[in-house]
Amino acid sequence: MGQANxxxxxxxxxxxxxxxxxxxxxxxxxxxxxxxxxxxxxFDGGNFSATNFSVKMLVLFAYDLKDDQxxxxxxxxxxxxxxxxxxxxDADPTVLQQLSNDQKxxxxxxxxxxxxxxxxxxxxxxxxxxxLVVDKGGPRFQPSKIEAGQRGxxxxxxxxxxxxxxxxxxxxxxxxVPIASLVNVLSxxxxxxxxxxxxxxGRYDLNLTWSRDDGGTPATDQNSPPIVTxxxxxxxxxxxxxxxxxxxxxxxxxxxPSGN
Numbered sequence: 001m002g003q004a005n006x007x008x009x010x011x012x013x014x015x016x017x018x019x020x021x022x023x024x025x026x027x028x029x030x031x032x033x034x035x036x037x038x039x040x041x042x043f044d045g046g047n048f049s050a051t052n053f054s055v056k057m058l059v060l061f062a063y064d065l066k067d068d069q070x071x072x073x074x075x076x077x078x079x080x081x082x083x084x085x086x087x088x089x090d091a092d093p094t095v096l097q098q099l100s101n102d103q104k105x106x107x108x109x110x111x112x113x114x115x116x117x118x119x120x121x122x123x124x125x126x127x128x129x130x131x132l133v134v135d136k137g138g139p140r141f142q143p144s145k146i147e148a149g150q151r152g153x154x155x156x157x158x159x160x161x162x163x164x165x166x167x168x169x170x171x172x173x174x175x176x177v178p179i180a181s182l183v184n185v186l187s188x189x190x191x192x193x194x195x196x197x198x199x200x201x202g203r204y205d206l207n208l209t210w211s212r213d214d215g216g217t218p219a220t221d222q223n224s225p226p227i228v229t230x231x232x233x234x235x236x237x238x239x240x241x242x243x244x245x246x247x248x249x250x251x252x253x254x255x256x257p258s259g260n
Contacts, residue, residue, distance in 0.1 A: 022099075022103055022106060022107055023046065023088045023091040023095065023096060023099075023107065024088065024107065024110065025048065025086040025087065025088055025107065025110060025111065026087060026088060026089040026090075027085075027086060027087045027089070028084070028085070028086040028110075028111055028114065028115055029084070029085045029086070030082050030083075030084050030115055030257040031082060031083045032080065032081070032082055032083075033051070033052045033053075033081045033082055033083045034081070035052060037051060037052045038052070039051060039052045039053050039057060039081070040052070041053060041058075041061060043104050043107075043108065045093070045096055045097070046087060046088035046089075046091055046093075046096045047085075047086075047087055047088075048084070048085065048086040048087070048107075048108065048111075049083075049084070049085050050082075050083070050084040050085075051083050052081045052082075052083065053081060053082060053083075053084060054077060054078055054079065054080060054081050054082070055073070055077035055078075055080070055082075055112070055116055055118075055254060056070070056073045056077050056078045058084070058108070058111065058112060059073070059077075059112060059118070059249070059251070061105075061108070062105050062108040062109045062111070062112060063105065063109065063249055064102075064105060065249050066187055066191075066192070066193045067191065068127050068128075068191075068192065068193055068246075069127075069193065069246060069247070069248045069249055070248070070249050070251075071123075071248055071249070071250045071251070072120075072250045072251035072252065073251050073254075074251075074254065076256070077251075077254055080256075082257075084111060086108075086111055088107075112254075115257040115258075116254050116255060116256075116257055117253060117254060117255045118251065118253070118254045119251075119252045119253045119254075120249055120250055120251050120252055121250050121252060122247050122248065122249060122250070123247075123248050123250050124245050124246065124247055124248070125245070125246060125248045126243050126244065126245050126246070127193060127243065127244070127245075127246045127248075128192065128241065128242075128243055129192060129193040129194065129195050129241075129242055129243070129244050129246065130186070130190060130192050130193070130194045130195070130239040130240065130241060130242070131194075131195050131197045131239070131240045131241075131242045131244075132179070132182075132183060132186065132194055132195065132196050132197060132198055132237055132238075132239060132240075133197045133198060133237065133238050133240050134198050134199070134200070134236065134237060134238070135232055135236050135237055135238040137236060138236055139198075139200065139235065139236040139237060140234065140235055140236035141204050141205065141206060141235060141236070142204070143202040143203065143204060144158070144175065144176035144202075144203050144204050144205045146158045146175050146176040146205070147176070148176075151175065152175035152176070152205060154173045154175060154205075156173060156174065156175040157175060158175055158176035158203070159175070159176055159177060159203075160174065160175055160177070161173070161174035161175075161177050161181045161185070161206075162174070163185060165212065168211060168212055169209065169210065169211050169212065169224045170189075170209070170210055170211075170212050170227075171207070171208065171209040171210075172185055172206065172207065172208040172209075173207050174204075174205060174206045174207070175205055176203040176204070176205065177203055177204065177205075177206060178201075178202075178203055178204075179196050179198055179200045179201075179204070180196065181206075182206055182208075182235075182237075183195075183196050185208075186227070186231070186239065189210075189227050190227065190228070190239070193246060194239070195242070195244065197240075198237065206235065207234070208227075208230055208231065208234055208235060209224055209230065209234070210224055210225060210226060210227040210229075210230035211224040211225060211226060
């Protein structure tokens, strides 16, 4: 969930939270969840749902942050989980369907500010990151020939990326995506901010297979390398450790929500 660019800063939403042109949630409900249900989140057609989500998880998601960028979260905001539901009423369905991910995040942020009283500020800190660079020999992929509105041979439409975990391994398939999409995947898998230093500005069909090292099921295919090795062997890219100034998110105030 987080990404930094060539001059590392936390991603900023395309619109400010005060942007009156965006739809707003008319109904927000928060209920405790004490189950071991797998966390999930969805925002589609004006209906938002986060199941078994902590406040920390929603902050990371709604502000598009990496865990390393988040500071000042109280213990309860990590440990207590909730079912959060919200709904936009009487909005133009066409407008709702055309919302970008950044615009959806701005709308989702109101759950945190209105129901959890979230306030925060930004600070620049020097953090350990990975720089994604082109390996010697160059990238092992070419610009995609799939145009907007078309689907690739893998069935995915232009701009789509899919990851799948199976038997201790993972794979990624995509059609006509920017390097930023790969950066997001790498950031999640390595649990570190990844900074795009490749200079690659096109859209590409990127495919990757690697073994997961997350303490779960051991990989059954021993030929699948760790993700750091996989991107070098399969994509001609490399993750280079570095320390860079990064914009961080510091929580000043957050409270348990009042009753619905």
